[in-house]
Amino acid sequence: MTTLGENQTAVRSFPMRRQCPFAPATEYAELREAGPLARVRLPNGQPAWVVTRYAEVQQVLASPHISTDITRPGFPELTSDPDAERYQLFEGEFFNMDSPEHDVYRRMLIPEFSFKRIKALRPGVQAMIDELLDAMLAIGPPADLAEAFALPVASLGICQLLGVPYDDHRFFQSRVRTRKIEASEDMLAPVAELRAYVDAAITRAEREPGDNLIGRLVVQRVATGEITHNAAVGMVLQLLIAAHETTSNMIMLGTLTLLRHPAQLAELRADPALWPNAVDELLRYHSVADGPTFGRIAVGDIAVGDQVIRAGDAVFALCASANHDERAFDRAGEFDIHRGSGNHLAFGYGVHQCIGQNLARAWLETAYETLFRRVSTLRLNAQVEDLSFKYDAAIFGLDEFPVTW
Numbered sequence: 001m002t003t004l005g006e007n008q009t010a011v012r013s014f015p016m017r018r019q020c021p022f023a024p025a026t027e028y029a030e031l032r033e034a035g036p037l038a039r040v041r042l043p044n045g046q047p048a049w050v051v052t053r054y055a056e057v058q059q060v061l062a063s064p065h066i067s068t069d070i071t072r073p074g075f076p077e078l079t080s081d082p083d084a085e086r087y088q089l090f091e092g093e094f095f096n097m098d099s100p101e102h103d104v105y106r107r108m109l110i111p112e113f114s115f116k117r118i119k120a121l122r123p124g125v126q127a128m129i130d131e132l133l134d135a136m137l138a139i140g141p142p143a144d145l146a147e148a149f150a151l152p153v154a155s156l157g158i159c160q161l162l163g164v165p166y167d168d169h170r171f172f173q174s175r176v177r178t179r180k181i182e183a184s185e186d187m188l189a190p191v192a193e194l195r196a197y198v199d200a201a202i203t204r205a206e207r208e209p210g211d212n213l214i215g216r217l218v219v220q221r222v223a224t225g226e227i228t229h230n231a232a233v234g235m236v237l238q239l240l241i242a243a244h245e246t247t248s249n250m251i252m253l254g255t256l257t258l259l260r261h262p263a264q265l266a267e268l269r270a271d272p273a274l275w276p277n278a279v280d281e282l283l284r285y286h287s288v289a290d291g292p293t294f295g296r297i298a299v300g301d302i303a304v305g306d307q308v309i310r311a312g313d314a315v316f317a318l319c320a321s322a323n324h325d326e327r328a329f330d331r332a333g334e335f336d337i338h339r340g341s342g343n344h345l346a347f348g349y350g351v352h353q354c355i356g357q358n359l360a361r362a363w364l365e366t367a368y369e370t371l372f373r374r375v376s377t378l379r380l381n382a383q384v385e386d387l388s389f390k391y392d393a394a395i396f397g398l399d400e401f402p403v404t405w
């Protein structure tokens with residue numbers, strides 16, 4: 001049995017970039033066929049494992065021996081610059097914590113994403129989406145669907161959820177769009193600005209709490225001494241960052257895919273009950289949160305097939321690859337709204353599985369359904385080959401999305 005560091009000359013570099021906007025990197029399929037686990041080399045030369053098959057991705061992400069704690073020595077870093085300033089971990093940033101500390105913070109937010117709460121948010125989501133389309137239709141074609149619709153749906157949706165003024169949405173929209181696959185210092189300043197923004201919003205709520213996520217967090221957790229002001233800042237900042245890019249890019253990519261599959265789009269228009277399945281299939285098909293999102297370090301040995309991930313090894317559990325694994329999804333490369341893709345891993349798996357997934361589904365469903373109902377002649381105003389896909393971004397997507405109707 002070999003260890004992670006051996007045979008490094010023969011291994012592939014990671015992260016791997018997509019070559020086609022409608023599929024994960026082609027190397028994933030090659031590695032998946034060779035086995036569930038492969039060795040790769042990171043830009044700084046560090047060896048790491050990638051997990052490529054559906055069952056094993058679930059196994060590794062659910063393992064108690066896997067950690068997201070970036071402060072552990074050996075945690076995989078995606079930078080080729082050895083002097084790059086590391087992202088410093090702040091209080092309350094529960095994504096980078098392990099159980100049981102992680103679970104304490106996560107549990108405080110669970111009620112904010114309950115079925116009941118999402119249902120209560122839906123009318124506001126619909127109104128916000130209608131207003132954005134009113135404005136886009138009033139100006140008339142052509143439009144950049146990124147600026148006119150996809151980005152504001154995500155940023156206004158976050159304003160609604162958190163309870164911060166709508167006017168602020170452009171501020172954080174511009175700050176969350178800079179994250180690249182390879183970590184760089186350019187990303188630190190926008191995050192610092194966002195942190196200052198969230199800090200001010202929480203300070204305001206401490207004086208005058210509203211009936212919203214931030215207000216409840218302040219009243220129920222900060223005022224009671226359960227968590228500090230700074231921990232609340234960290235928690236809210238993580239929500240904001242995790243929600244924005246993922247949602248806005250899914251709106252654009254999903255719209256593009258539906259335009260490319262007019263027969264399935266016609267079915268959805270005729271029977272809106274099909275939308276929930278279609279949304280999950282779009283999430284699976286595009287898997288916008290790809291490789292770099294899933295960096296981990298092993299804190300105990302994990303046997304995968306006939307190999308062992310040893311304590312201290314760096315690992316990437318590739319959910320995009322799992323979502324295109326033929327062992328789990330028949331004709332995985334095809335987009336099919338009838339396949340029943342609810343078991344996809346586009347929201348991750350295990351203790352860190354996306355806390356906002358039901359809200360994301362509500363945003364996406366309302367956005368696609370309303371867009372295709374109200375702009376019935378919507379079409380792409382460019383060739384697919386000329387679109388500006390973000391092959392270097394941490395979350396896959398589009399910079400601009402020219403449409404007309």
Ligand code: HEM
Pocket residue numbers: 094095096106161238239240242243244246247250288289293294295319345346347348349351352353354355356357359360
């Ligand atoms: C289409 C939209 C979205 C996608 C594809 C997505 C995807 C993901 C994925 C893959 C993870 C797990 C990452 C990992 O395990 O390494 C995750 C975690 C997370 N997501 Fe989402 N997400 C979306 C929307 C949202 C929204 C709307 C929110 C909140 C409003 C949100 C908040 C979070 C948080 C806080 C975590 C970390 C959870 C934890 O560590 O316990 N996400 N998301």
